[in-house]
Amino acid sequence: MSRKLALPLFLLVFALCVIFASRTPQPIIEELPPEEAEAPAVLLTKTEEVGGQAVTLKVYEPDEEGIARYALFGADGTEIDIPFGVDRGTWIGNGDAAEKVSLTARDDVLGFPGFEVTTVNDASHLQRIFYALTGGGTPVNVADSFGLSFGSDDDYNYAVPVDLNGDGRSELLTRVSYSGSGVDRVLAFRWNAESSVSEEGRLFWDTETLFQHTGPLGERQRLEEYDAERGVFVLKYERYDAERDVREWESEELPLAMESFEWLVYDPED
Secondary structure, X not given: OOHHHHHHHHHHHHHHHHHHHHHOOOOOOOOOOHHHHOOOOEEEEEEEEEOOEEEEXXXXXXXXXXXXXXXXXXXXXXXXXXXXXXXXXXXXXXXXHHHHXXXXXXXXXXXXXXEEEXXXXXXXXXXXXXXXXXXXXXXXXXXXXXXXXXOOOOOOOOEEEEOOOOOOOOEEEEEEEOOOOOOEEEEEEEEEOOOOEEEEEEEOOOHHHHHHOOOOOHHHHEEEEEEOOOOEEEEEEEEEEOOOOEEEEEEEEEEOOHHHEEEXXXXXXX
């Protein structure tokens, strides 16, 4: 066979091989999406019955930095929104997930059945997020509190239902502590039935008196408390006497009433 015929014949055979190969069934290699392929293991699953429906908390295996993501699910498996996005997580390090993240059903959250999600990281910072079944079927985030944790038996970071105006629907009183400034505050949350929103209340003090007596260390000298036995709110502050160079604690009080607060629409991410 001449070289002129050999080359075209070779090309024809090669083309036929390619055609037949393209018609031959190929094995299907299905790649999982990255989020499924790298899904962390579940460390903790807890389900609570809330208002006749199930709510489930899942805590996942921590990442390399020791941060464990947690998520909430309704009875139908739909993920429930958590403030700051669905990738909500807390630093648990080598700790027990059950000791760092918990789900607790509550009979009364702003007058509705509800629950709270509590996280405590290794820096002893506690975060509590409160949900209520307000009638729409989906749990609604209506309140929160945060601050330092002093153990499970300590009532420093309380969250108690109190009827401030005697209408039969309770509000929620919480205590928060700002670790950066050292300020301790009492917050109140109420349900606005007309607007179907939660509102956050902050105690309203005589600002002229407050700033006049604020100590040289600034807001670190301010402390708000709820006195359940006497039914009052107490503001403690440190007054600095420059002439005597001494600091003395003084206090003011407000009644247990709606009018003691300034109310704004609750924004969980504010």
